[in-house]
Amino acid sequence: MTEARIHDRGYLAYDGPRHGPGRAMVNLSRHTMQRVLGLKRSNWQKVLPALSLLIAFVPAVVFIGIAAFLPQGEELELNSTVNYYGFITGALFLFTAFVAPEAVCTDRRSGMLGLYLASPLNRDTYLVAKFAAVAAILGAMTLGPPLLMLIAYTLADAGPAGVTGWLTELGRILASGTALAVFWTALSLALSSLTPRRSLASVGIFVGLLASSAVGDGLSAGAEFGDSYALLNLVGLPFEAVWRIFGDQQFDAPISSVDTWEIFATLVGLIAAFGAFARWRYQRIQVPG
Amino acid sequence: MSDVVIRARGVQKSYGSNYVLRGLDCDVGRGITGLLGPNGAGKSTFMGLVLGLRPRQGGALHVLGTDPDQSGAELRSRLGYAPEHHDLPGDVQAADLVRHIAQLHGLPRRAATGRASDALWQVGLGEERFRPIGTMSTGQRQRVKMAQALAHDPDLLLLDEPTDGLDPVQRDDMLALIRRVGREFGIDILLSSHLLEEVEQVCDSVVILTNGVVGHSGTLRDLGSAAAGMRVELDSDPRPLAAALADWGAEAVVDGHMLTVTGVTPEAAASDLIRDLVADLGLGLRRLEPRRTTLEDVFIEASR
Numbered sequence: 001m002t003e004a005r006i007h008d009r010g011y012l013a014y015d016g017p018r019h020g021p022g023r024a025m026v027n028l029s030r031h032t033m034q035r036v037l038g039l040k041r042s043n044w045q046k047v048l049p050a051l052s053l054l055i056a057f058v059p060a061v062v063f064i065g066i067a068a069f070l071p072q073g074e075e076l077e078l079n080s081t082v083n084y085y086g087f088i089t090g091a092l093f094l095f096t097a098f099v100a101p102e103a104v105c106t107d108r109r110s111g112m113l114g115l116y117l118a119s120p121l122n123r124d125t126y127l128v129a130k131f132a133a134v135a136a137i138l139g140a141m142t143l144g145p146p147l148l149m150l151i152a153y154t155l156a157d158a159g160p161a162g163v164t165g166w167l168t169e170l171g172r173i174l175a176s177g178t179a180l181a182v183f184w185t186a187l188s189l190a191l192s193s194l195t196p197r198r199s200l201a202s203v204g205i206f207v208g209l210l211a212s213s214a215v216g217d218g219l220s221a222g223a224e225f226g227d228s229y230a231l232l233n234l235v236g237l238p239f240e241a242v243w244r245i246f247g248d249q250q251f252d253a254p255i256s257s258v259d260t261w262e263i264f265a266t267l268v269g270l271i272a273a274f275g276a277f278a279r280w281r282y283q284r285i286q287v288p289g
Numbered sequence: 290m291s292d293v294v295i296r297a298r299g300v301q302k303s304y305g306s307n308y309v310l311r312g313l314d315c316d317v318g319r320g321i322t323g324l325l326g327p328n329g330a331g332k333s334t335f336m337g338l339v340l341g342l343r344p345r346q347g348g349a350l351h352v353l354g355t356d357p358d359q360s361g362a363e364l365r366s367r368l369g370y371a372p373e374h375h376d377l378p379g380d381v382q383a384a385d386l387v388r389h390i391a392q393l394h395g396l397p398r399r400a401a402t403g404r405a406s407d408a409l410w411q412v413g414l415g416e417e418r419f420r421p422i423g424t425m426s427t428g429q430r431q432r433v434k435m436a437q438a439l440a441h442d443p444d445l446l447l448l449d450e451p452t453d454g455l456d457p458v459q460r461d462d463m464l465a466l467i468r469r470v471g472r473e474f475g476i477d478i479l480l481s482s483h484l485l486e487e488v489e490q491v492c493d494s495v496v497i498l499t500n501g502v503v504g505h506s507g508t509l510r511d512l513g514s515a516a517a518g519m520r521v522e523l524d525s526d527p528r529p530l531a532a533a534l535a536d537w538g539a540e541a542v543v544d545g546h547m548l549t550v551t552g553v554t555p556e557a558a559a560s561d562l563i564r565d566l567v568a569d570l571g572l573g574l575r576r577l578e579p580r581r582t583t584l585e586d587v588f589i590e591a592s593r
Contacts, residue, residue, distance in 0.1 A: 011411060011474040014404060014442035018395030021362045027392045041380050111374040115437065118340050118370035118447075119393040120362040287342060 021120040025129040028121065032133035036102050048099050053141065055091035059084065060145030064152035081146045081173055082246040085180070085239055091141055092184055093209065093235070100134045100188040101201035108196035114287040123282045127189070131275075135185040143177035176242040183238045183267060186274035193281035209235055220254035230255035231266045241267045291354060292318055294445055294477045295339060299348035302334050309334045311501040312348065317479060318508075321471040323488030324481040325588060326498035332481045333373070335498065336447055339479070340365060353444055366395050369438030369476075373449040377430060379423020383409060386422060387437045394441035401440070408440040409433075412466060428459035435466065439476070446470065446478045452487055464491050485584050495584065497591045504591025509584065517582040518551035519559050524573035533566045549580060 038046035063084075107113040116126055150169060153159040160169040191208060192201040216233025219225045231237055233255065240255045241263050249256040255263070295317035302310040309331045326332050337343045339352050341361030350357060355364050377386060387405035392398060409418040412432040417425070422433055431451060438446055451467065452460045468491045471478045482488055488495055489509065497505040523530065527548040531541035539552040539559070553559035560577060567574045 012407070014396065014400065016400050017397060018366060019397065020366075020395065023395065024393045027389070031389055040382075040385065045380075106378065109376070110378045111372060111376045112378060114372045114374070115370070115390060116393065117342055118365060118368065118372075119390065120366045120395065121393065122361060125362075287337070 021122075021125055024120050025125050025132070028116065028126065028129040029133040029136070032103050032130055033137060035106070036099060036133065036137060048094065049137075052091045052095040052099060055094070056088045056141035057145050057148075059087040060149050063149055067153055067156040067158055070156070080246075081149065081169065081176075082243055082248060084146055084149065085142070085176065085242050088141065088145065089235070089239065092138065092180065095138060095141065096184040096188045097205040097209065098202045100138075100185070101192040101198045101205070103130050103134050104189060104192045105196055105198040105201050108285065109198075113285065117287050123285075124279065127278060127282055131185055131189060134188060135181045138181035138184055139177060142180040143173065146173045146177065172245050176245045179241055179245070179267065180238050183271055186271045186278070187234065189278045190274035190281075193278045217254065227254045227257045228262065230258060231262065234270070237263065237267060237270070294319060294322075294353060295479065296351045297335075297348065298350075300335075300338065300345055300350050301347035302331070302338060302343065302345050309501055310338075310345075313498070313501065313503055315496050315503045315506045317496060318494055319477050320493035321467065321478045321480060321491055323492035323495040324479055324498065325483065325485065325488055325495055325584075326504075327483060327592060330498040331501045332483075332498055333449065336370075336449060336479070336481060339447060340368060340370060366441070367444045369441065369443035369446040371431075371434040371438040371446070371448045371451060373453060373481075377422045377433060380421055382419050383414060383422055383425070383433045383436070384418040386433065387418075387440050390437040391440040394443075396441050404440045404442070405436070408436040411439065412436045413462075426459075427454045428456070428462070431455060431459075431463060432466070435463075435470075439470065439474075443476060446476050448478060448480045450482060451480065452482070452484070460487070467491050485588055489584050495587075497588055499592050505587045512582055512584060512587060517586060518549055518580045519553075519563060520576070520578050520580040521548040521550060521563055521567075521574070522546055522576035523548070523567070524575055527572075529570050530563075530566055530572060533570065534563070537562060537566075546575075 034040060037049045107116065113126075117123065121129070147170075150159060150166075150173060154166065160166045188205060191205045192198075194204065195201050212232055212234040213236065216230050216236065219229035219232065220227050221230075230253070236250075236253065236255050240250055240253070240258075243249050243256075244260045244263055293316045295315070297313050297315050300310050300313040301308065313331070313335065324332050324335065334343075338345050338350060339357060341352075341357030341364055344358050352364055353367055357364055384402075384405050387408055388398075388401045391401035391405055391408075396404060406415075406418060409415055412435050414429060414432050414436065417429065422430060425433065431454075435448075435451070438448070448467065452463050455463055464487055467478065467480065470476055471491070471493075480488065480492060492509060494508045495506065495512070496503055521527065521530070523546050525546070527541075527543055527546060531543055531548060534541045534550055534553075537553065539550050539562075541551075542549045550559060550563060553562060560579075563577060564574070
């Protein structure tokens with residue numbers, strides 16, 4: 001029997017189905033999420049995203065455990081959803097400043113942006129796909145733990161009273177989690193669009209958030225220019241919005257005396273401004289070459 | 290498919306007040322076409338317009354029969370593009386990158402996986418396809434760029450300086466691969482380069498850009514058959530012959546024992562005249578042949 005080998009497979013034309021730009025956006029979002037989370041990358045690249053997710057989910061697991069193993073009839077002051085966001089501020093901060101810039105900076109540094117824009121994607125669809133990828137992970141952090149807690153508390157008979165109360169709580173969680181994810185994503189993309197270097201973007205976001213916090217609190221509480229200046233605190237603003245969504249307000253903070261409509265208007269305005277800035281930046285980036 | 294792959298009429302593109310393309314007219318036909326020009330001539334800008342990455346300020350441009358400004362996304366799904374830069378994400382495996390780009394061009398995941406593997410085999414990286422790109426040589430990275438441009442089976446391939454940074458052996462291999470893609474795979478190619486030699490080696494046609502307009506366009510076959518005077522080699526100083534030719538209205542450029550004669554037509558008359566003058570002057574003739582126009586001649590003429 002002779003031994004047959006194929007040495008050259010030749011070139012075959014492709015005449016199968018082709019998807020449009022919508023599927024390309026989905027593919028880019030999925031690929032971006034994998035990269036941001038460090039999947040298929042070195043262990044070192046997985047540390048920060050894993051830490052962010054751990055900080056976001058571990059408190060919820062602990063609270064659920066307490067609720068589950070609480071002896072029948074024993075009363076416990078369970079942690080409220082609105083308080084939970086206080087526990088995960090660090091996780092959101094860590095992810096926004098040190099993990100999310102990977103979504104866009106590396107594409108510019110490695111020249112992948114040129115390849116992406118030579119595909120059916122354009123600058124707008126590229127940005128939307130990147131936004132969706134980062135927002136999805138942040139959304140998992142802001143929505144996942146409170147939803148898990150809601151379900152677990154309900155099963156442990158410690159959830160909101162009645163169907164209306166339960167649905168109200170669900171709506172508030174969805175609104176709060178979405179607002180936080182969208183705000184931090186828009187902020188991260190806007191500042192990351194300034195540089196192709198991830199480390200510079202991280203420092204920029206970190207310093208920018210700290211500076212806004214110092215300026216906002218300094219002008220409102222320190223210099224007593226007025227409580228509205230507390231809106232400049234980009235760390236405090238979205239969390240105060242969450243408190244307002246839950247019909248409450250932070251205790252003893254200058255922003256707590258600002259009208260709810262002002263808080264929501266500022267939040268929406270900032271999200272729009274960050275998005276518009278990122279788009280403006282990407283319209284001006286030269287590719288190819 | 291039409292014989293014209295890219296048709297440009299009066300295409301203008303400026304960045305602010307600086308016009309990079311100033312009314313560019315050209316037809317790029319099927320096969321392999323070289324886009325030549327010095328740095329800053331507008332080659333990359335033209336490629337950007339072909340890809341629909343930038344709107345033009347004026348003129349008409351049709352790529353594969355469609356206007357890139359009107360149907361950029363649909364058009365780009367039929368184009369393959371290999372950029373000039375060498376940076377690709379170093380921690381990504383070649384197969385993953387090629388599959389990812391194929392998926393972005395519309396291929397379903399399974400088809401993209403299969404074709405990514407095939408494309409990497411075709412460019413000679415079959416055994417290396419699961420290596421991270423960061424561990425590859427410049428030549429291998431150029432091949433990865435070629436594979437990602439090929440995997441989705443484009444109708445037109447845009448290659449921007451594909452031999453940049455390659456050593457002579459890698460360069461010859463890359464040119465052979467480009468020839469193979471153009472001839473065997475039947476994919477039309479627009480190859481941007483500033484190296485005349487490689488365009489002469491692989492291209493069927495050439496478009497020379499200079500200062501934002503087309504200085505010359507045509508097939509290399511036409512170029513090679515166009516006479517450009519006579520070349521004479523003597524065994525002594527050719528200046529007496531040059532002086533004698535000047536009396537007959539010919540222009541003769543001396544280069545050592547060589548003489549390039551232009552201005553006498555037809556070719557046969559020039560040949561007879563030179564032969565007679567050489568005999569009259571008692572000079573020793575080593576070689577007398579028609580001189581063909583080279584790409585270098587055209588490039589220099591177009592760049593003036």
